[in-house]
Amino acid sequence: xxxxxxxxxxxxxxxxxxxxxALGQPLLYFLSLGYGLGAVFQAAGRGxxxxxxxxxxxxxxxxxxxxxxxxxxxxxxxxxxxKETLVAPVSRLAIMLGRTFGGATVAALQGCLVFIIMxxxxxxxxxxALVVPAILVMFLVATLFSGLGMMVASLLRDMQGFQLxxxxxxxxxxxxxGALFPLQGAPTxxxxxxxxxxLSYGIDGMRSLLINTSNYSLGxxxxxxVGIAALFIILGSYFFSKIQV
Amino acid sequence: xxxxxxIEVSHLSKTFxxxxxxxxxxxxxxxxxxxxxxxxxxxGKSTTIKMLTTLLTPSQGSILIDGHNPVGDADAARHSFGxxxxxxxxxxxxxxxxxxxxxxxxxxxxxxLRRERIEELLRFVDLYERKDNYVREFSxxxxxxxxxxxxxxxxxxxxxxxxxxLGLDPQTRNHMWQYLERLNRDxxxxxxxxxxxxxxxxxxxxxxxxxxxxxxxxMGSGEELKKKTKTSSLEEAFLKLTGSxxxxxxxxxxxxxxxxxxxxxxx
Numbered sequence: 142x143x144x145x146x147x148x149x150x151x152x153x154x155x156x157x158x159x160x161x162x163a164l165g166q167p168l169l170y171f172l173s174l175g176y177g178l179g180a181v182f183q184a185a186g187r188g189x190x191x192x193x194x195x196x197x198x199x200x201x202x203x204x205x206x207x208x209x210x211x212x213x214x215x216x217x218x219x220x221x222x223x224k225e226t227l228v229a230p231v232s233r234l235a236i237m238l239g240r241t242f243g244g245a246t247v248a249a250l251q252g253c254l255v256f257i258i259m260x261x262x263x264x265x266x267x268x269x270a271l272v273v274p275a276i277l278v279m280f281l282v283a284t285l286f287s288g289l290g291m292m293v294a295s296l297l298r299d300m301q302g303f304q305l306x307x308x309x310x311x312x313x314x315x316x317x318x319g320a321l322f323p324l325q326g327a328p329t330x331x332x333x334x335x336x337x338x339x340l341s342y343g344i345d346g347m348r349s350l351l352i353n354t355s356n357y358s359l360g361x362x363x364x365x366x367v368g369i370a371a372l373f374i375i376l377g378s379y380f381f382s383k384i385q386v
Numbered sequence: 387x388x389x390x391x392x393i394e395v396s397h398l399s400k401t402f403x404x405x406x407x408x409x410x411x412x413x414x415x416x417x418x419x420x421x422x423x424x425x426x427x428x429x430g431k432s433t434t435i436k437m438l439t440t441l442l443t444p445s446q447g448s449i450l451i452d453g454h455n456p457v458g459d460a461d462a463a464r465h466s467f468g469x470x471x472x473x474x475x476x477x478x479x480x481x482x483x484x485x486x487x488x489x490x491x492x493x494x495x496x497x498x499l500r501r502e503r504i505e506e507l508l509r510f511v512d513l514y515e516r517k518d519n520y521v522r523e524f525s526x527x528x529x530x531x532x533x534x535x536x537x538x539x540x541x542x543x544x545x546x547x548x549x550x551x552l553g554l555d556p557q558t559r560n561h562m563w564q565y566l567e568r569l570n571r572d573x574x575x576x577x578x579x580x581x582x583x584x585x586x587x588x589x590x591x592x593x594x595x596x597x598x599x600x601x602x603x604x605m606g607s608g609e610e611l612k613k614k615t616k617t618s619s620l621e622e623a624f625l626k627l628t629g630s631x632x633x634x635x636x637x638x639x640x641x642x643x644x645x646x647x648x649x650x651x652x653x
Contacts, residue, residue: 144491152479221475225536228439229492230464385442 145226145239146246149210153247160251167202167255171195172262174321187323193354195256195264196347197320200282203252204340207283208311210244211290214381215300223384233382241287241374248283249276266351275350281366282343288373295380314340324356339369391450392417392544392576393438398447400433407433409600410447415593417543418574420567422581422591424624426633430600431580432472435548438578439469452543465493468537472548474529478522482513482532485521486539493540500539507535510565527558534562538569545569547579551586563590584621594620598628 153160175191182190217223226236253276256264266272293306317331318340324332335341346362349355355362393415400408408430415421425431436442438449440456440463449456452466476485483504490500508514511531521529530550537545545566551559567590569575581587587594588608595605604611604627608620615623 144488148477148480148488151484152477155479220478221471221473222477223475224441224471225475225489226492227441228464228467228469229489230461230494231492232461385436 143239145236146243149240149243149247153250160254163202163206163251164254164258166205167198168258168262170201171198171255171259175262191263192265192352193323193348194321195259196351197318197344198259199252199255199279199347200318200320200340200344201315202255203248203279203283203343204286204311204315206251207244207248207286208290208293208306210247211241211287211292211377212294212297212303212306213244214240214291214294215297215303218384219299227384234378237291237378237381238374241284241291241377244287244290245280245283248287249280252276252279252283267353271350275347278343278346278350278363278366281346281363281370282340285339285343285366285370285373288370288377292373292377292380295377295384314338317341318344319356320344339366342366390417391415392419392452393421393578394448394450395434395438396448398434398437398449399445400430400437400442401445406600408437411597411600411602412447413595413602413605415544415576415578417576418570420570420577420579420590420592422579422587422594423597424580424582424584424587424594425597426628428633429598429628431597432548434597435469435546435578435580439467439546440464465540466542467544467546468540468542469546470530470533470537470548470550472552474526474533476521476529476532476536479520481518481520482508482524483517485532486536489536489539495540503539503541507538508532511535527554530554530558531562534565538575541573542575544576544578547577549580549582551581551583559586566590584619584624588620596624596627603627 171191171194175194179190182188182193187193214223217226227233229236256272266275293310297303297306317334318338319327319335320340324335324341327335342357342362342365345356346359346366349359349362357365391414393413395414396412398408398411399406411430411434423431423434433442437444438451438456440460443457451463454463454466456463477488480488486504486508487500490504495503505514508517511534513528513532513535516524516528521532524532534545534547534550547566551562554562563586566577570577577590579591591608593605593607594611595602596611597603604614606614611623611627612618612620615626617623617626
């Protein structure tokens with residue numbers, strides 16, 4: 142299990158271009174939306190938009206990275222490496238867990254990088270001591286979506302479906318989670334959708350720790366995240382164990 | 387020991403939907419034997435190997451790998467074989483050494499022993515100087531060699547090779563077989579392989595099974611097969627047994643249409 146994790150880490154640290162590439166998009170969102178809509182947000186009496194947006198952008202980079210990492214199972218399948226792990230005398234559960242936590246660590250690190258980059262861009266957490274638990278929430282969110290990615294990847298045979306997943310799963314999860322706008326005051330229908338989107342709770346949890354505002358409450362956020370992460374991991378390992386090459 | 391059958395297959399079948407890839411085959415391989423498994427494309431070779439190596443579960447029949455059942459006791463069975471797949475299965479983003487290390491940890495080879503064996507094996511396949519290079523920089527032949535080294539790292543009792551020499555030049559091929567024959571002789575490791583090169587099968591294998599349309603149609607030494615079909619080479623024997631029609635593998639529906647078109651055009 143540890144070696145699966147280590148492999149993910151090595152691959153991550155070596156793909157410098159990927160790290161930088163994955164930073165570009167969140168940063169672009171952060172700068173353009175943050176500064177572009179900041180004045181409007183302020184005028185509407187909602188306070189500092191940069192602060193509000195930052196946890197959402199961290200969430201964005203985490204969900205993209207972790208789902209992408211989970212989907213790498215598909216690459217491994219196409220390049221044959223998956224077979225090497227499947228004929229090894231290691232339980233499917235250990236393989237799945239190793240990969241999930243590897244992917245989650247990578248995604249959480251990516252989230253931290255985004256966090257660091259946003260500091261010079263004007264973001265200040267309200268209490269530095271709460272950054273550590275915020276990182277734990279990031280890891281939780283990352284685990285949840287790595288599990289989801291693995292689950293989806295176990296069901297797909299090739300990369301053809303990847304675009305489909307991006308457009309019909311990842312993008313809605315992101316846009317409907319309240320990452321970019323406050324859920325209080327949003328139309329009820331939108332609030333209801335956000336209610337069933339696990340990312341909402343992840344971002345809400347980070348907000349409550351980093352900028353001390355929250356829609357649900359930190360306890361609920363963490364409980365929901367843990368519950369759903371566990372569910373995805375269980376489902377993921379079930380589907381993963383069904384893979385036949 | 388040497389008389390024991392290390393692979394026992396009886397009445398093995400595999401169906402995918404209503405297509406039967408492997409139909410009720412039975413055979414056994416003795417410990418320390420060099421066994422070739424031949425057949426045209428789509429005959430069921432790879433499906434059989436996948437069932438033997440726990441990647442597919444059989445629809446019917448039973449398998450024993452070194453006394454273990456790949457379905458019920460998968461991990462024990464997995465410990466007893468190494469495999470070189472038809473297509474490459476290395477991680478291109480890791481170095482040669484790391485690929486070996488990864489395998490060693492998965493197979494629970496203790497660290498000092500692992501180090502020692504990796505070094506020994508990499509030297510053996512002439513890749514030790516390249517151990518810190520990424521696999522993506524390797525040529526096809528080098529990758530193959532590394533895969534063979536990797537398949538042997540946990541000292542399996544059987545090594546499965548699914549078309550291991552595909553796309554290799556004669557030098558590499560020759561080197562590889564010499565190495566495998568030496569292992570077979572010195573360590574008594576059982577070699578089970580598939581290939582499309584008949585002269586290779588004839589030269590290397592002690593016993594050959596020919597499979598076609600999912601059933602084993604002939605089994606015996608190269609000499610026996612030649613005698614039986616009254617031919618002078620294994621290639622001719624193979625063609626005589628399996629016919630000379632060109633086979634289509636899966637996803638061949640377009641080819642099928644094309645063939646039909648061709649057939650019509652000819653009339």
